[in-house]
Amino acid sequence: MTETRQITLEDYPAGMPAPEHFGHRTVDLPDPQDGEVLIRVLWMSVDPYMRGRMRPNVKSYIPPFQKGEPLDGGAVGQVIKSKDPKFAEGDFVVGFAGGWRDHHVGPASAYTKVDPNLAPLSAYLGVLGMPGLTAWVGLSQIIKPKEGEVLYVSGAAGAVGSLACQLGKHYGMTVMGSAGSAEKVEWLEKEAGVDKAFNYKEHDVVSLTKAISEIAPKGVDGYFENVGGMQLEAILNTVAFGGRMAFCGMISGYNNDKPEPGPSNLINIVGRGVMIQGFIVSNYMNLVPQFAAEVAPLLAAGKVKFEETIYEGLDKAPDAFIGLFRGENFGKAVVKIAEPA
Ligand SMILES: NC(=O)c1ccc[n+]([C@@H]2O[C@H](COP(=O)([O-])OP(=O)(O)OC[C@H]3O[C@@H](n4cnc5c(N)ncnc54)[C@H](OP(=O)(O)O)[C@@H]3O)[C@@H](O)[C@H]2O)c1
Incomplete structure (x- = not known):
């Protein structure tokens, strides 16, 4: 028997x-059965989509969390006991399950082995994990950049947005990004190589429209949508003919009890022939090898930079999660639960 602490x-x-x-x-956790593994959780992820799982009556692509029950989510762990030939004791693994607790028994099929020598283990929850894949899918599969085009990324200093910006530069685009503090804006321009970053808190639709038009007089070709609200309206004012928008998320509305009114200028997508596509990253898991083949070498060569906000200890997981909606994280928010054995 192994004990586990769980956040409910x-x-x-x-x-x-x-x-x-x-x-x-x-x-108490049961011993792993055939095809299962017992994991000691080392790192867990907090992600904005978990807020959607806290709405019991909303139909979604993923079931809601149950009241009084443990939360769940992405985690990196070390295998303590394996009843599956895929894993040996001591292996490091990442999976979509096992977060919000310090030990987990689950199917081996839910986990993938990771290499701690290639990148820090926490990176498999960020730039080399689900958020990284999300950035790559939104850009390479939906926006489909062409060299010389203009990209705007909202939520640009976060886990997804920071890689989306850097991939935009890698593909030869002029990149604009927005974030909620002067420090994040400075990082985007000085470290991530973004051509122009905006603090969205200092703008309204009119001033942001004007500021974007100054950088992109012919319009924005690609929009990576992480936030929604006022910025979407400014982009709809400035989108180029034939623009493509990847709708990844709209965090500005995740804590609203009533939906915000839609943008007043949606009609612009008609005259400008704009394509808008929403996507959920779990529908693109078959592209993980392609993503890893492209992004891991960029990371190894120092051509992609990433930040992490690390919260120490399982008890800090709720703070880490709440911090996402206060802009307290810089890059990927992760919780460190234990050191490797
Ligand atoms: N479609 C998919 O499969 C998929 C997968 C992963 C993530 N996502 C979505 O991608 C987006 C980014 O996720 P992430 O994991 O990279 O999170 P993140 O950007 O690392 O963290 C959230 C950030 O959102 C910003 N934010 C919070 N409340 C805001 C508000 N009211 N208005 C404007 N900005 C606000 C904050 O940054 P500031 O300091 O800049 O305000 C905060 O740091 C989210 O919308 C998420 O739901 C979608």
């Missing part, structure tokens, strides 16, 4: 999530 969802938040919505409990 005690109540569904209305509006912004708060510490009182979370609890914790300790339970």
Whole structure:
């Protein structure tokens, strides 16, 4: 028997999530059966999509969390016991399950082996993991950049956005990005190589439209949408003929009880022949090898930079999650739960 501590969802938040919505409990785990592994969790991910799982009555691509039950999500761990030939004791693995706890028993099929010598283990939850794949899919499969085109990325200093910006530069685009602080704006321009970054908190639709038009007088060809709201309206004002928009997420509305009114200028997509496509990264898992083959060498060569905001200890997981909606994370938000054995 192995004990595990787990973070539970005690109540569904209305509006912004708060510490009182979370609890914790300790339970005994069964021994792994054939085809299963016991994992010691080393790192866990907090991601904006988890807020959507805290809405019990909304139809979604992923089921809601249950009140009083443990949360779940992406994790990197070390195999303690394996009842599957795919893994040996001591292997490092990443999977979509096993987060919000310090040990996990699950099917070996839910995990993939990772190499700790290629990148820090936490990077498999960020730039080399689900958010990295999301950035690559949105750009390479949906926006389909052409050299010399203009890209705008909202949420540009986050886990997804920071790689989307750098891939845009890699593909030869002029890149604009937005974030919510002067420090993030400076990082985007000085470290990530973004041509122009905006602090969206200093703009309204009119001033952002003007600022974008100054950089891109012929319009924005690619829009990587992470945020929604005012910025989407400014992009609809400035989108080029034949523009492509990858709708990845709209975090500005995730804590709203009532949906925001839509942008007043959607009609521009008609006259400008704009393509808008939403996507969920889990539908593109077959492209992981292509993603890894392209992004891992860029990372190894130092051509892609990434930041992490690290929260220490399982108890900090709710703070890490809440911080996503306050802009407290710089790059990928991760929780460090244990050191490798
Ligand atoms: N479609 C998919 O499969 C998929 C997969 C992964 C992620 N996503 C989506 O991609 C987006 C980014 O995810 P991520 O994991 O990379 O998160 P992240 O950007 O690392 O973290 C969230 C960031 O969002 C910004 N934010 C929070 N509330 C905001 C608001 N009201 N208005 C404007 N910005 C706000 C904050 O940055 P600032 O300081 O800049 O405000 C915060 O740091 C989210 O919309 C997420 O749902 C989609």
